[in-house]
Structures are given as structure tokens and as C-alpha cells.
Amino acid sequence: MNRPKLLAGIAVGATAVGAVGSLAGLVRAVTGNTAGLATVGLVALVVVGLSALGSAPSRVLSTPYWGR
Numbered sequence: 001m002n003r004p005k006l007l008a009g010i011a012v013g014a015t016a017v018g019a020v021g022s023l024a025g026l027v028r029a030v031t032g033n034t035a036g037l038a039t040v041g042l043v044a045l046v047v048v049g050l051s052a053l054g055s056a057p058s059r060v061l062s063t064p065y066w067g068r
Helices: 003-030 034-055
Strands: none
Touching: 003 034
């Protein structure tokens, strides 16, 4: 039996259950609350924007010689 893989699987499963439970709690708390809904939307927009910014190629580190 490969114990590290088993423990890793259990850890990933527990993290997924915790994340889904937290998301469900957030949805319950925000439902019907306009200010809370706006805050969650703004945070989601910032996260998506920063994710897109971080996935863009770095212009500082690029050189014309790498394309050859």
C-alpha cells in the first residue's frame, strides 16, 4: 500500500469538502443581502482580473532572441 498517496487523497478530499461547505455557507449568508452580494461580486472580479494579469506573458523578461 502506498501510504503517502492515500494520505494525499484523504487531504484533497477533506479540503474539497471544506471548500464546498464554506461556499454553501457563503451563499446562505449572502442570499437576500445586497451589500454582501456586491462585496462577493467585487472580490470575485478582482480575483479573476488578477488571475488574468498573472497569466499574461511578462514583457520585462522577454527578449527578441527567445522566439528563434
